[in-house]
Amino acid sequence: MAPAKQTAVKSESLYLQLQNSLREAITSRKLSPNDAIPTERELAEEFNVSRITVRKAVDGLVYEGLLTRRQGAGTFVATRVEKSYSKMTSFTEDMQSRGRVPSSKWLSKTAGLVNPEESLSMGLSPGTLVYRFNRMRFADGTSMGLDYATVPGDCLPSLEAVEDSLYEALERFGTRPVRALQRLRAVAFNAEQAKLLDIPTGSPGLLIERRGFLADGRPAEFTQSYYRGDAYDLMSELSHNP
Incomplete structure (x- = not known):
């Protein structure tokens, strides 16, 4: 043997x-x-x-x-980015694993009280403090999409705790999500989004809404990611177990 x-x-x-x-x-x-x-x-x-x-x-x-x-x-x-729909990875991790050079441009970092959509998505009580991080995403200098992330205030000590990578900061403070629910749908980029990405208004895109949770079930993020339809593919592995 x-x-x-x-x-x-x-x-x-x-x-x-x-x-x-x-x-x-x-x-x-x-x-x-x-x-x-x-x-x-x-x-x-x-x-x-x-x-x-x-x-x-x-x-x-x-x-x-x-x-x-x-x-x-x-x-x-590959020239297009293929994102696995079954793995919890950050944009930076996705790009680096594919040999691409990731970068981001901060559009805004703000703190405030949870709004109705965030409250419903994460199950947070009215009046809860949240941090919001809005970014443009690039791969090899080419615009890929827009990220709008909301994190409960108890997951980070401050806005300044996040430098380049949100997930790196959450990892550092022990609040990186370990489980997530995602929803995908087709969208058309509006005029403001299209201008940021330097693409025609109405260009097709993919919207991925993700709700991330900690091991104890507490919410850790609510993210809406808008990706260019001409540069981003989603991939998932399916199996059948009779």
Whole structure:
């Protein structure tokens, strides 16, 4: 039984080595967006592995959103951002995992009393203090969307606690959400939003509303994210368990 186990471990190691090599080439920009990667046969010969191992490594990078397959053309470095709809990650984490350079521009940081929509969405009592963080999002210098986040006052000590990343600040104070409910719908960007993103008014977009919760069930965030429909895809993995 031992030799079979060693073979399995070796096969797994080869698949991870190849996947990491391709990921590094993408994140270091040795392979640029829209570049074609070598064929399965070419990769198998170059790395001295089976085509099954190559396919498994590439499948993982397709799932991550780093690669995309085009029927009849081959496999290419992704140009659009694919956001997993089943994983709780920040915009910064999404971009970095795909080899993109994320950045944000603060539109406003304010403190105030919870409004009716926030109160209903997070179950907060009237008069509760909340912090609001509104940002523009960029990847490699290209505008991607707008973020409007509201956080209960008891999750952060002050507005100044948030520098570049809201989730990093929440992590630091032990109030990063561990569970969330999300709702997705198609929208058209209004004139103000379109001007900020430098796109035509009425351009199609995706609105993701997220309500995040702490481990004890308390609300930690209510975020409305508007993403450009021409630059952002949502991806989810489904399974059937009879």
